[in-house]
Amino acid sequence: xxxxxxxxxxxxxxxxxxxxxxxxxxxxxxxxxxxxxxxxxxxxxxxxxxxxxxxxxxxxxxxxxxxxxxxxxxxxxxxxxxxxxxxxxxxxxxxxxxxxxxxxxxxxxxxxxxxxxxxxxxxxxxxxxxxxxxxxxxxxxxxxxxxxxxxxxxxxxxxxxxxxxxxxxxxxxxxxxxxxxxxxxxxxxxxxxxxxxxxxxxxxxxxxxxxxxxxxxxxxxxxxxxxxxxxxxxxxxxxxxxxxxxxxxxxxxxxxxxxxxxxxxxxxxxxxxxxxxxxxxxxxxxxxxxxxxxxxxxxxxxxxxxxxxxxxxx
Amino acid sequence: xxxxxxxxxxxxxxxxxxxxxxxxxxxxxxxxxxxxxxxxxxxxxxxxxxxxxxxxxxxxxxxxxxxxxxxxxxxxxxxxxxxxxxxxxxxxxxxxxxxxxxxxxxxxxxxxxxxxxxxxxxxxxxxxxxxxxxxxxxxxxxxxxxxxxxxxxxxxxxxxxxxxxxxxxxxxxxxxxxxxxxxxxxxxxxxxxxxxxxxxxxxxxxxxxxxxxxxxxxxxxxxxxxxxxxxxxxxxxxxxxxxxxxxxxxxxxxxxxxxxxxxxxxxxxxxxxxxxxxxxxxxxxxxxxxxxxxxxxxxxxxxxxxxxxxxxxxxxxxxxxxxxxxxxxxxxxxxxxxxxxxxxxxxxxxxxxxxxxxxxxxxxxxxxxxxxxxxxxxxxxxxxxxxxxxxxxxxxxxxxxxxxxxxxxxxxxxxxxxxxxxxxxxxxxxxxxxxxxxxxxxxxxxxxxxxxxxxxxxxxxxxxxxxxxxxxxxxxxxxxxxxxxxxxxxxxxxxxxxxxxxxxxxxxxxx
Ligand SMILES: Nc1ncnc2c1ncn2[C@@H]1O[C@H](COP(=O)(O)OP(=O)(O)OP(=O)(O)O)[C@@H](O)[C@H]1O
Ligand SMILES: [Mg+2]
Numbered sequence: 143x144x145x146x147x148x149x150x151x152x153x154x155x156x157x158x159x160x161x162x163x164x165x166x167x168x169x170x171x172x173x174x175x176x177x178x179x180x181x182x183x184x185x186x187x188x189x190x191x192x193x194x195x196x197x198x199x200x201x202x203x204x205x206x207x208x209x210x211x212x213x214x215x216x217x218x219x220x221x222x223x224x225x226x227x228x229x230x231x232x233x234x235x236x237x238x239x240x241x242x243x244x245x246x247x248x249x250x251x252x253x254x255x256x257x258x259x260x261x262x263x264x265x266x267x268x269x270x271x272x273x274x275x276x277x278x279x280x281x282x283x284x285x286x287x288x289x290x291x292x293x294x295x296x297x298x299x300x301x302x303x304x305x306x307x308x309x310x311x312x313x314x315x316x317x318x319x320x321x322x323x324x325x326x327x328x329x330x331x332x333x334x335x336x337x338x339x340x341x342x343x344x345x346x347x348x349x350x351x352x353x354x355x356x357x358x359x360x361x362x363x364x365x366x367x368x369x370x371x372x373x374x375x376x377x378x379x380x381x382x383x384x385x386x387x388x389x390x391x392x393x394x395x396x397x398x399x400x401x402x403x404x405x406x407x408x409x410x411x412x413x414x415x416x417x418x419x420x421x422x423x424x425x426x427x428x429x430x431x432x433x434x435x436x437x438x439x440x441x442x443x444x445x446x447x448x449x450x451x452x453x454x455x456x
Numbered sequence: 457x458x459x460x461x462x463x464x465x466x467x468x469x470x471x472x473x474x475x476x477x478x479x480x481x482x483x484x485x486x487x488x489x490x491x492x493x494x495x496x497x498x499x500x501x502x503x504x505x506x507x508x509x510x511x512x513x514x515x516x517x518x519x520x521x522x523x524x525x526x527x528x529x530x531x532x533x534x535x536x537x538x539x540x541x542x543x544x545x546x547x548x549x550x551x552x553x554x555x556x557x558x559x560x561x562x563x564x565x566x567x568x569x570x571x572x573x574x575x576x577x578x579x580x581x582x583x584x585x586x587x588x589x590x591x592x593x594x595x596x597x598x599x600x601x602x603x604x605x606x607x608x609x610x611x612x613x614x615x616x617x618x619x620x621x622x623x624x625x626x627x628x629x630x631x632x633x634x635x636x637x638x639x640x641x642x643x644x645x646x647x648x649x650x651x652x653x654x655x656x657x658x659x660x661x662x663x664x665x666x667x668x669x670x671x672x673x674x675x676x677x678x679x680x681x682x683x684x685x686x687x688x689x690x691x692x693x694x695x696x697x698x699x700x701x702x703x704x705x706x707x708x709x710x711x712x713x714x715x716x717x718x719x720x721x722x723x724x725x726x727x728x729x730x731x732x733x734x735x736x737x738x739x740x741x742x743x744x745x746x747x748x749x750x751x752x753x754x755x756x757x758x759x760x761x762x763x764x765x766x767x768x769x770x771x772x773x774x775x776x777x778x779x780x781x782x783x784x785x786x787x788x789x790x791x792x793x794x795x796x797x798x799x800x801x802x803x804x805x806x807x808x809x810x811x812x813x814x815x816x817x818x819x820x821x822x823x824x825x826x827x828x829x830x831x832x833x834x835x836x837x838x839x840x841x842x843x844x845x846x847x848x849x850x851x852x853x854x855x856x857x858x859x860x861x862x863x864x865x866x867x868x869x870x871x872x873x874x875x876x877x878x879x880x881x882x883x884x885x886x887x888x889x890x891x892x893x894x895x896x897x898x899x900x901x902x903x904x905x906x907x908x909x910x911x912x913x914x915x916x917x918x919x920x921x922x923x924x925x926x927x928x929x930x931x932x933x934x935x936x937x938x939x940x941x942x943x944x945x946x947x948x949x950x951x952x953x954x955x956x957x958x959x960x961x962x963x964x965x966x967x
Contacts, residue, residue: 321561321568324554328547335545338509339559339609340530451548 226359
């Protein structure tokens with residue numbers, strides 16, 4: 143494999159890994175503060191829907207643009223983040239205020255999101271499904287390379303894809319190097335400490351969940367506004383759950399989670415690789431890979447890694 | 457000068473109990489004020505009211521002469537009140553400096569200023585004479601050091617009124633002496649200290665004033681110099697405690713537990729037991745003492761099946777049990793009073809009655825035709841409630857709403873069962889009052905007389921001296937030496953604990 147191929151594969155990997163990176167960050171934000179969040183899938187799906195719908199509905203209104211990014215898409219991304227944060231706050235309210243079991247609350251939200259987006263999709267766009275947007279988020283930069291056969295290969299780096307890397311760094315910095323991060327870790331490890339020091343445990347947890355929710359919403363926007371340009375029923379297809387595995391695989395640490403997400407992304411991208419090597423494997427088999435990896439990772443790791451000590455405790 | 461704290465008519469009712477019954481109480485500057493009382497007397501409740509963790513139903517709080525409202529700990533902290541809690545409030549994976557400065561962090565732009573934080577903590581530690589390593593991770597510190605972090609945390613917030621809720625329960629004798637010195641120094645600087653404990657020796661050595669509570673009321677105040685440890689204990693319990701009869705050390709019968717050259721690792725993978733050999737015989741109480749972290753906890757865990765030995769032998773009545781599960785061991789007659797009751801001994805969300813059958817719920821009469829018999833379980837609970845004087849409205853009360861000492865009584869009631877052949881008893885009286893401790897000691901002795909073998913692991917020299925027939929001192933994962941009751945002094949044992957010295961031959965050890 144030459145350099146050009148390598149870069150192309152890297153870009154493909156990163157693209158496939160983006161929802162997983164963002165989703166695992168969502169998990170890290172909430173679990174580090176002590177709240178189990180298995181609603182990542184549902185939040186992502188909601189973000190994807192809200193992002194698409196707003197972008198589609200404002201197509202004719204928001205004719206301005208910010209640099210290369212059309213205004214309607216920007217509004218869509220914002221809407222996805224807001225929708226994600228709101229849904230995460232519902233989870234927070236159920237878990238922290240109503241003391242619902244956090245797994246049940248998360249499951250309920252996943253089911254709700256699946257049903258509600260499908261219903262609204264039909265309500266707004268009828269049976270025909272969602273029309274394709276005229277444009278998706280354009281790449282911020284394109285790297286044109288020539289491979290050994292003299293063909294041009296271009297690796298595209300799109301906004302949310304790059305933003306996900308920025309968010310990994312930001313999450314790391316906030317969690318481990320700021321006062322807010324210390325308080326978050328304390329809330330996840332030993333919540334009564336936070337209370338006895340006269341701080342509000344709820345304030346910490348609601349905020350962290352909302353931030354996490356916004357990030358999952360962004361992952362949804364990535365799917366509809368950066369990749370597909372359309373909304374399909376259940377288009378997250380389990381990515382939110384794989385992100386959960388990525389979080390565990392990454393031991394609740396942003397950089398480890400990034401590595402884990404890239405590993406999963408590579409499993410996906412390897413289709414390209416295998417084809418260039420001329421190895422023929424049924425596509426269905428390759429599509430299965432991330433899910434199998436998730437199972438294997440969880441089997442090998444659960445019980446051996448330790449998450450925040452007080453996760454799930456109120 | 458106005459008193460540091462004046463509580464007037466503090467009243468707090470929990471379902472079924474009056475935890476504080478119109479309590480009037482005054483704390484002066486410079487005092488080390490011991491708050492004594494039986495388990496469930498209302499001491500923690502009263503202090504939680506002062507620290508804003510519990511809202512009283514009625515009553516006034518005056519701090520430094522001004523009437524104040526304390527709806528939350530943040531208000532207490534603002535008033536200069538600090539509390540060292542019965543259960544430490546520390547975040548294990550964070551460093552000492554991060555724990556101490558949590559909530560009032562030094563910043564560098566948006567970031568936590570690590571260098572400044574470490575410096576600030578080092579300065580504080582220097583100023584108050586409590587040396588710590590600011591960069592150490594708290595979970596890796598011994599308990600005594602963790603408590604020091606708690607104290608620094610309170611002092612960092614400029615607390616002038618300090619509440620210590622049973623600070624000595626988890627400390628070794630040496631650490632208790634150190635804590636006493638620190639408390640005296642803090643009081644000399646003009647602060648006001650509250651000190652809750654069940655050990656009269658400490659009251660006599662540390663406190664300047666004493667208030668005794670019973671059933672939610674203040675029943676009297678005095679000073680240590682005007683009374684004696686015996687009188688104080690009688691005041692707390694409401695009856696004179698019988699002096700402990702001097703019984704000669706017993707010689708056991710057949711060997712019940714045989715431990716040979718036992719090795720095991722601790723949680724961090726380091727060698728915690730480095731070749732321990734002990735025999736515990738029928739009808740004898742073998743005591744084990746040592747400074748925290750010398751392998752006592754691991755020894756107990758290996759015997760009871762909570763931890764795997766890496767090598768060595770473990771036999772119960774001649775039968776190897778090293779590979780047996782916890783339940784198999786229990787069915788063979790091993791009882792275990794666990795050191796950390798909240799983690800290993802009770803399910804706090806369950807009722808007292810359910811906790812009392814945790815090791816036998818699947819056997820008749822508690823289980824019939826694969827169904828639990830609630831009536832049998834509750835009846836059993838009610839019997840124990842009375843026998844052990846557990847202070848609760850009824851046996852269906854969840855363990856979470858019991859006072860610390862009463863939770864301990866639940867554990868002891870379950871484990872001190874006449875059917876057990878071997879009792880592994882770790883810190884059996886941690887947090888229980890003098891009367892209950894006396895009762896628990898009697899129970900252990902009776903079971904032993906009836907033929908049980910007892911391995912007693914404790915931090916308390918006094919307990920060891922009245923109960924154990926033979927005393928082994930653990931040091932660096934080994935038994936450093938054995939002593940027979942009656943032929944050794946507190947000081948000698950204390951020295952052996954610190955230095956591991958005085959080993960000599962092993963009289964009656966694993967001979
Ligand atoms: N959260 C609660 N809910 C119900 N009852 C409670 C609660 N907290 C305390 N109580 C009851 O109030 C009474 C006083 O409890 P408190 O914890 O103040 O006792 P204490 O004097 O500190 O005892 P100990 O020496 O055992 O710690 C007890 O009977 C206890 O069962
Ligand atoms: Mg108490």
